[in-house]
Amino acid sequence: MNVRWAGFALAWLVVQSPLRSARIPEPVPGGELRFCLHAEPKTFNTLMVSEEPDEVVRFLTGGVLIRMNRETQALEPELAESWRILDGGRKIEFKLREGVRFSDGSALTAADVLFSLRSVLDPALHSPAGEPFRTGQGKPLVSQPGSRRILVSLAAPMPGVERLFDEVPITSARAVEKSAHPADMPGLGPFHVVEYRPGSSLLLARNPFYWKRDEAGRSLPYLDSVRLSIQQNRDLELARFLHGEIHLINGLDAESFERVAAKSPGEARDTGRSLESEELWFNQVARAPIPEYRKQWFRSREFRRAVAQAINRADLARLVYRGHAAPAIGPVSPANLAWFNANLRVPTFDPDAALARLKAAGFSLAGSALHDREGHGVEFSVITNSGNKSRERLATMIQQDLARIGIRLNVVTLDFGSLIERITRTFDYESCLLGMVNVDLDPSAEMNVWLSSASSHAWNPAQTSPETSWEADIDRLMRAQAVETSFKRRKALFDRVQEIVVEEAPVVVLVDKNALSAVSRSLGDVTPAVLHPQTFWNIDRIYLRGGAGR
Amino acid sequence: MRMRARLIHSLTTVLLTVLVGGLIAAALVRRSPGFGVDEREFDARYGQDSIRHIREEAKPSGGGALPDYLRFLVRAATGDLGTSASFHRPVAALIAERFPATMRSAGAGLALGWTAGMLLALAAAGLSRPAFDLGAGAAAAFFLCLPSSVLALAMVLAGRLGGKTAVAVVIALVIFPRVFRYARAILGRIAAAPHVLMARARGVRPWRLLWAHLIRPSAPAILALLGVSVSVAFGAAIPVEVLCDSPGLGQLAWQAALKRDLPLLVDITLLVSLVAGIAGMAADIARSAPAVEPS
Numbered sequence: 001m002n003v004r005w006a007g008f009a010l011a012w013l014v015v016q017s018p019l020r021s022a023r024i025p026e027p028v029p030g031g032e033l034r035f036c037l038h039a040e041p042k043t044f045n046t047l048m049v050s051e052e053p054d055e056v057v058r059f060l061t062g063g064v065l066i067r068m069n070r071e072t073q074a075l076e077p078e079l080a081e082s083w084r085i086l087d088g089g090r091k092i093e094f095k096l097r098e099g100v101r102f103s104d105g106s107a108l109t110a111a112d113v114l115f116s117l118r119s120v121l122d123p124a125l126h127s128p129a130g131e132p133f134r135t136g137q138g139k140p141l142v143s144q145p146g147s148r149r150i151l152v153s154l155a156a157p158m159p160g161v162e163r164l165f166d167e168v169p170i171t172s173a174r175a176v177e178k179s180a181h182p183a184d185m186p187g188l189g190p191f192h193v194v195e196y197r198p199g200s201s202l203l204l205a206r207n208p209f210y211w212k213r214d215e216a217g218r219s220l221p222y223l224d225s226v227r228l229s230i231q232q233n234r235d236l237e238l239a240r241f242l243h244g245e246i247h248l249i250n251g252l253d254a255e256s257f258e259r260v261a262a263k264s265p266g267e268a269r270d271t272g273r274s275l276e277s278e279e280l281w282f283n284q285v286a287r288a289p290i291p292e293y294r295k296q297w298f299r300s301r302e303f304r305r306a307v308a309q310a311i312n313r314a315d316l317a318r319l320v321y322r323g324h325a326a327p328a329i330g331p332v333s334p335a336n337l338a339w340f341n342a343n344l345r346v347p348t349f350d351p352d353a354a355l356a357r358l359k360a361a362g363f364s365l366a367g368s369a370l371h372d373r374e375g376h377g378v379e380f381s382v383i384t385n386s387g388n389k390s391r392e393r394l395a396t397m398i399q400q401d402l403a404r405i406g407i408r409l410n411v412v413t414l415d416f417g418s419l420i421e422r423i424t425r426t427f428d429y430e431s432c433l434l435g436m437v438n439v440d441l442d443p444s445a446e447m448n449v450w451l452s453s454a455s456s457h458a459w460n461p462a463q464t465s466p467e468t469s470w471e472a473d474i475d476r477l478m479r480a481q482a483v484e485t486s487f488k489r490r491k492a493l494f495d496r497v498q499e500i501v502v503e504e505a506p507v508v509v510l511v512d513k514n515a516l517s518a519v520s521r522s523l524g525d526v527t528p529a530v531l532h533p534q535t536f537w538n539i540d541r542i543y544l545r546g547g548a549g550r
Numbered sequence: 551m552r553m554r555a556r557l558i559h560s561l562t563t564v565l566l567t568v569l570v571g572g573l574i575a576a577a578l579v580r581r582s583p584g585f586g587v588d589e590r591e592f593d594a595r596y597g598q599d600s601i602r603h604i605r606e607e608a609k610p611s612g613g614g615a616l617p618d619y620l621r622f623l624v625r626a627a628t629g630d631l632g633t634s635a636s637f638h639r640p641v642a643a644l645i646a647e648r649f650p651a652t653m654r655s656a657g658a659g660l661a662l663g664w665t666a667g668m669l670l671a672l673a674a675a676g677l678s679r680p681a682f683d684l685g686a687g688a689a690a691a692f693f694l695c696l697p698s699s700v701l702a703l704a705m706v707l708a709g710r711l712g713g714k715t716a717v718a719v720v721i722a723l724v725i726f727p728r729v730f731r732y733a734r735a736i737l738g739r740i741a742a743a744p745h746v747l748m749a750r751a752r753g754v755r756p757w758r759l760l761w762a763h764l765i766r767p768s769a770p771a772i773l774a775l776l777g778v779s780v781s782v783a784f785g786a787a788i789p790v791e792v793l794c795d796s797p798g799l800g801q802l803a804w805q806a807a808l809k810r811d812l813p814l815l816v817d818i819t820l821l822v823s824l825v826a827g828i829a830g831m832a833a834d835i836a837r838s839a840p841a842v843e844p845s
Contacts, residue, residue: 043638126603128595128600131596131597197797199802230797231795232795233792233795235706236794417810420584420592421584423592425591436594445594446594448594449594454598455597
């Protein structure tokens with residue numbers, strides 16, 4: 001009997017030893033995570049957050065009913081233990097989790113959730129988180145059908161509405177009152193603010209009442225604190241990372257990424273195509289103060305497509321982004337797993353075909369300069385924001401590509417305020433090169449981009465009625481997908497929108513940038529994702545190897 | 551009596567300079583491209599209603615620069631410095647948070663720059679060693695040629711100093727050559743004066759010679775540079791704090807300029823003009839004080 005047990009024990013040891021050595025190390029609680037904010041937070045009122053630094057603080061200190069897993073892009077319950085869609089997408093009912101407390105120890109009540117949702121959805125407050133709900137079809141109503149049940153009733157069906165709650169903060173009236181003094185403000189996230197030194201840093205401490213636990217039943221988060229330095233100079237941020245002063249950098253540019261990779265290859269993380277693309281569009285606004293003949297070029301589909309065809313996207317990705325970008329296929333990046341139109345192909349780079357297309361449209365090449373039908377030399381300017389090295393290089397390379405087909409492009413860099421004034425108010429520009437980020441994956445989040453009446457319809461905003469037939473088609477398709485409840489049918493409608501955008505080329509999508517980040521080796525369980533906030537989306541699971549010793 | 555009249559004249563000059571400086575800043579900001587534009591206007595998350603609301607918030611009053619500026623001065627007189635358009639916070643609070651950092655960096659930089667400049671100038675004038683004089687002069691010329699932003703970049707690349715220390719060192723390097731060259735010229739002239747040569751020939755002790763015959767007679771003229779050096783230090787703080795990422799008034803001014811933040815920019819202009827004006831006035835008074843005759 002003893003021999004049999006001894007044999008069993010030996011076998012168990014033999015099997016377990018290699019497994020144990022290969023096992024992922026146990027998270028060690030404690031320690032301080034350090035990284036940088038790239039600007040001063042503008043507000044700590046979670047309801048009014050609109051810019052990146054505010055969003056970072058809200059992500060770390062705030063709670064939501066539903067959270068999107070940045071890795072799988074699937075929705076997961078948070079403060080709501082479950083939810084269900086009712087009445088064909090007109091209603092969503094949440095069942096609140098029990099025993100959730102704010103960082104000051106007070107309990108989260110249904111009244112707090114009602115307050116949060118009613119505030120966010122109040123049109124008079126203009127809360128950015130409530131924007132996607134303002135469809136113009138009536139104000140959503142929030143009610144409490146049970147002690148721990150909250151019902152949101154929409155004026156019209158809104159397919160995929162549950163994903164919007166990833167951005168809707170849950171707070172309380174007293175927390176909002178204290179938002180001018182963030183260190184006194186209770187929160188529901190894994191951390192809460194304990195010190196704010198304006199212009200310098202924020203110190204977040206572990207929320208002792210955070211509701212989540214790991215699989216072993218230990219309280220989350222593992223980290224004791226997070227220190228956010230306000231560091232606007234990205235070169236200094238990189239230097240601090242390389243010196244080991246900070247642990248993470250989100251949104252690295254290709255040049256900085258290469259520097260990290262050269263010094264410490266394991267710390268440079270390229271997560272592949274992101275939802276961030278670089279785009280060029282032509283001003284098609286009828287009242288724009290630019291010569292009429294140039295407006296004619298920009299309104300010509302053949303002209304736009306020729307320009308799209310003459311730009312070598314592969315070279316842009318290879319040279320400007322050092323291979324950490326890919327030629328864009330269409331207006332939706334393949335990183336958007338659910339909504340990317342997989343039938344689209346990368347437009348081919350073919351200057352000869354571009355020139356032939358232009359000749360067919362009445363343009364002619366005289367020497368090395370392209371002329372239109374009336375003899376005007378084809379020359380225009382592209383505006384972009386100053387201070388973005390990659391974008392400035394991109395503009396220079398496009399300039400060279402277009403010179404091959406006889407187009408003279410003048411690059412003008414402007415500070416961001418002036419640029420926004422030109423593209424939204426005075427329309428005093430010819431073409432514009434900017435980056436676009438799809439924060440939300442759902443096509444309904446892009447209504448303000450694709451509808452011809454929208455303010456962010458870049459090439460010709462706020463049209464009273466669609467000025468072209470293809471814009472009318474896009475309007476119809478976007479409106480149809482916004483109320484269609486079948487995912488398959490929605491996908492088909494949005495696929496067609498993507499096809500029209502590629503065919504008509506009002507926006508020439510150039511490259512999809514990769515999501516680049518730097519992650520210190522001393523961190524455990526960091527799995528960078530393409531979605532914001534990239535490296536610390538699972539902040540409550542991240543730990544420092546060596547814990548408090550670090 | 552003459553002193554009081556002089557003081558009133560100086561105070562009036564400072565006040566007028568500050569007020570005119572503020573008005574010019576207000577007019578320039580209002581005329582600059584991008585003024586009254588909120589970057590959120592191109593944020594695709596916002597619908598048309600919200601964009602209208604954002605525009606309404608960012609819209610400047612239609613009164614023009616001068617009436618607006620006068621209204622601002624009336625409010626400022628009651629302690630209301632307005633609200634920052636880009637930070638959405640009271641300007642007084644923003645300045646109160648940032649001013650001490652700049653004062654510390656600029657103060658340390660001025661002290662360091664003045665000490666280095668004066669010590670080298672005294673040594674060059676007192677030692678009468680051409681090699682030392684040439685070396686110190688070359689160092690001063692070198693730092694005088696370098697823009698403060700280049701010095702700040704060098705600090706950033708060196709990466710060894712914290713933001714505020716780096717700002718202080720750069721300001722010291724900006725101030726030092728100016729103090730050295732000016733003080734060296736004055737001290738050199740005094741050192742070559744017949745009574746100083748006579749004192750030296752009579753064997754007056756070196757420390758007495760230095761104090762009584764060089765430092766005391768040259769002090770009023772050298773102190774006149776103080777006002778200018780305060781202006782130079784605050785001027786240098788703007789790019790240097792931006793590059794070294796030091797959370798001071800310079801960085802705040804830069805951000806305000808980029809965002810066309812009218813209330814913040816005008817307040818900072820008034821404050822910096824006031825500090826520079828008072829320093830200049832103090833230097834003027836010091837210069838006008840009767841020089842101590844060599845004994």
